[in-house]
């Protein structure tokens with residue numbers, strides 16, 4: 328026991344021989360499936376919005392694990408809640424429940440303003456939350472009305488995850504085609520085009536899936552007008568309106584749901600990324616009695632979903648976000664960053680809300696900008712050749728935002744120089 332107590336995780340992974348970043352990458356390519364390409368750096372430690380690599384270099388993390396690390400890295404309160412829950416009760420099967428699971432479900436219903444009868448299903452990831460929503464859609468068959476709802480509508484540019492159902496909802500052909508046939512019935516319609524949605528949706532449609540802000544497509548927001556029209560069109564046709572807020576939800580845009588700005592109540596929302604503050608957890612919330620009654624005992628399940636440690640991590644994260652007014656701060660720092668970026672030469676458009684930010688460059692140098700930014704000590708991401716995405720910890724300060732704004736012109740120049 329005492330020997331176990333004394334074994335830090337670093338000894339488990341590299342024994343007494345510290346390894347450099349390049350040695351780790353060699354071992355990586357010899358042991359990890361190549362689906363992610365070569366990792367940009369080997370990261371060993373984080374604190375707040377900063378991370379350090381295996382060679383001791385420091386970075387300002389403006390990607391936050393792709394919108395995951397809402398409170399940055401190694402947040403002391405979240406860390407202590409996770410540790411104490413793990414030391415008390417780490418896992419139970421879904422034959423049982425636990426207080427953190429119930430409390431988190433209640434908290435999510437409260438924060439999202441869900442109407443009476445709304446319910447929560449916990450998963451471990453965004454794709455799994457969307458799988459649950461896909462199955463929910465299939466159950467919306469309205470046999471009593473004599474309709475058979477065989478179709479599901481999603482948008483061009485959509486990203487909903489990599490499992491087969493979530494992949495069928497995802498628009499990008501390169502992701503889908505090697506794995507066809509997909510679960511059937513999904514159609515993609517033009518982004519942001521109300522008339523295209525109206526002509527696609529009738530009583531043969533089970534559900535419409537939308538991201539209020541398409542993160543992977545370069546942070547493209549749907550207008551409030553579009554979301555309101557989508558609500559009306561789906562309601563009239565008896566189709567479910569399912570919002571994928573895996574990336575945009577849980578404070579990322581400065582409100583608990585990005586869609587709340589449009590004042591609509593969907594039939595279901597999916598969440599993941601930022602929900603656990605870095606701990607893996609996802610959720611599907613069904614809004615109101617109708618959507619919540621579609622799925623019954625035995626129709627879905629998961630071993631790890633709603634695990635006591637994961638739900639404790641999310642409770643701790645939401646508690647800190649709420650009690651410290653961090654969403655207001657995120658709106659403020661987000662506005663500040665967007666204004667600063669818009670004033671930089673070579674930046675042609677800035678999009679997003681809160682701390683989910685996409686900006687376009689006049690030149691198609693975004694991948695080279697990612698590399699140059701790393702060299703300069705900043706982690707950013709390029710979802711498209713002209714586009715940079717930022718999704719930093721919601722605790723990012725204006726000082727840290729300034730560091731990036733000040734450094735960016737030189738980063739852009741050195742990216743251009745490499746081409």
Ligand SMILES: *Cc1c(COP(=O)(O)O)cnc(C)c1O
Pocket residue numbers: 451452453454455457486487488489538542543571572573574575599600
């Ligand atoms: C990341 C993401 C997903 C998939 O989540 P995973 O946890 O990677 O499975 C689904 N939808 C959106 C909008 C996302 O950004």
